[in-house]
Amino acid sequence: MTNRMTLKHVCKSFYTDEGEVNVLNDINLTLKKGEILVILGPSGSGKSTILNILSKLLAPTSGEIQINGQIGYMFQHDHLLEWRTIMANVLIGLEIQKKLTQENKDRVAQLLQTYGLWEFRNSFPRQLSGGMRQRAALIRTLATSPDILLLDEPFSALDYQTRLMVSDDIYQILKKENKEAILVSHDISEAISMADEICVLSKRPATIKSSHRITLTVEGERTPLSSRKAPEFKDYFDILWKELECHA
Ligand SMILES: Nc1ncnc2c1ncn2[C@@H]1O[C@H](COP(=O)(O)OP(=O)(O)OP(=O)(O)O)[C@@H](O)[C@H]1O
Ligand SMILES: [Mg+2]
Numbered sequence: 001m002t003n004r005m006t007l008k009h010v011c012k013s014f015y016t017d018e019g020e021v022n023v024l025n026d027i028n029l030t031l032k033k034g035e036i037l038v039i040l041g042p043s044g045s046g047k048s049t050i051l052n053i054l055s056k057l058l059a060p061t062s063g064e065i066q067i068n069g070q071i072g073y074m075f076q077h078d079h080l081l082e083w084r085t086i087m088a089n090v091l092i093g094l095e096i097q098k099k100l101t102q103e104n105k106d107r108v109a110q111l112l113q114t115y116g117l118w119e120f121r122n123s124f125p126r127q128l129s130g131g132m133r134q135r136a137a138l139i140r141t142l143a144t145s146p147d148i149l150l151l152d153e154p155f156s157a158l159d160y161q162t163r164l165m166v167s168d169d170i171y172q173i174l175k176k177e178n179k180e181a182i183l184v185s186h187d188i189s190e191a192i193s194m195a196d197e198i199c200v201l202s203k204r205p206a207t208i209k210s211s212h213r214i215t216l217t218v219e220g221e222r223t224p225l226s227s228r229k230a231p232e233f234k235d236y237f238d239i240l241w242k243e244l245e246c247h248a
Contacts, residue, residue, distance in 0.1 A: 003068070004148050004180045005031040005054060010063030012049055023049050025205040027063070031148070031180050036171070038183045038191040040240065041201030047184045048076055051150045054182065069180075072146030076153050076184075078137040080125040086136050087112070087121040093144040104143070111139045114169070130157035135166070142173070149174070149181040155190065167194060167224045188244070192216075192236045193224035200243050210243060212236065 012024040023046045031037050041047050052058040053065065055073045072093075080089050090108055094100050112118045115135045125133055134157040141149065154170070155163045171194055174181055185191045191198050195214045202209040216222060216230035227233065 002033050003030055003066070004033055005029070005068070005182070006064075006066045007050070007054070008064040008066075010050075010053060010060045010065065012046070012053065012058070013061050022205040024053075024060075025207050027206065027208060029182075029199060029208070031182055032196070034175075034178055034180065035196040036174060036181045036183060036194055038185055038195040038198045039201060040185060040188065040191050040198055040244065041206065042203050042244065043186075045201045045203050046206040047201065048152055051152050051182065051184065055150055067148070069147030070144075071148050071150060072141040072144060073150045074137055074141040074152060074154050078125075078133045080133055080136060080140075082125050085122050085124060086117060086128070089125065090136060090140045090143055093140060097144060099144070107145075108139065108143050111142060115139060115166075131159065131162060134158060138166075138170070147179060149179060151181055151183045153184055153186065156186075163190075164225065171224050188237055188240045189228065189233075190224075191240070192233055193227040198236075198240065200240065212239070 007027050007029040010024055010027040014021045014023060027050060029037070039047050039050065049058065051073065053060050054067070055071055081092070084092070090112065091100065091105070094104050109118070112121055115138070117132060117135055117139065120128060120132065125136070128136065134154065138154055155167055158166060167190060183194060192214060197211060197213050199211045200209045214236060216227050216232050218226040218230050220226065
């Protein structure tokens with residue numbers, strides 16, 4: 001098994017009062033084993049729709065999907081349950097899957113500590129900042145130990161410093177545990193720093209405009225931070241900037 005996920009010729013239309021909205025047009029994507037695929041695209045191009053199709057929340061209008069493994073999905077909006085404490089929120093997936101073992105609870109406690117939420121475990125979502133809520137949503141996604149992560153703008157509510165730190169952490173977790181992820185981002189630098197491959201979407205109806213394999217020369221191990229210092233970084237940035245600019 002070399003591929004974790006494949007989308008073949010996927011099309012998606014929504015039917016609204018105003019008529020048919022054609023959102024995705026012949027999308028082909030492959031997530032390879034051990035890799036991070038980043039989807040970059042303008043607002044409203046259909047990025048979240050692709051993740052919704054991959055997680056089977058939405059059915060494609062046509063096309064084929066293949067998935068090998070269990071998916072963890074971190075939505076663009078955190079969807080924390082306001083009446084549950086942070087601890088009860090992050091444990092919900094394990095609870096539903098009937099996997100509330102001591103070992104799993106200890107692992108979640110460790111994640112809460114790592115992400116600075118341990119002191120807030122008995123607080124309610126409304127008592128947290130936007131960035132803290134996002135971290136809680138991320139822990140909830142990691143709690144069930146999924147094989148494949150779908151991350152929809154996971155760092156967007158974080159301040160810059162925390163964002164660099166959290167993306168470094170997530171990258172290390174993914175690589176250390178040999179998991180795959182599809183990451184949706186608006187941020188070109190973030191995309192290059194995390195990706196093995198970047199797919200650029202055109203504006204609606206979205207097609208894959210181009211895809212780029214990211215190969216960087218780094219000293220020692222590749223991390224998002226060391227990637228940013230690679231000599232090729234700027235060249236990728238310029239190429240992707242031009243491609244996104246052409247949408248205007
Ligand atoms: N349930 C729906 N019914 C009708 N139209 C929808 C529905 N869901 C999404 N759309 C439309 O599909 C298009 C793509 O939406 P989507 O949320 O996938 O975009 P996106 O690339 O994730 O945007 P953003 O970067 O702003 O998050 C939008 O034009 C949106 O209005
Ligand atoms: Mg979206």
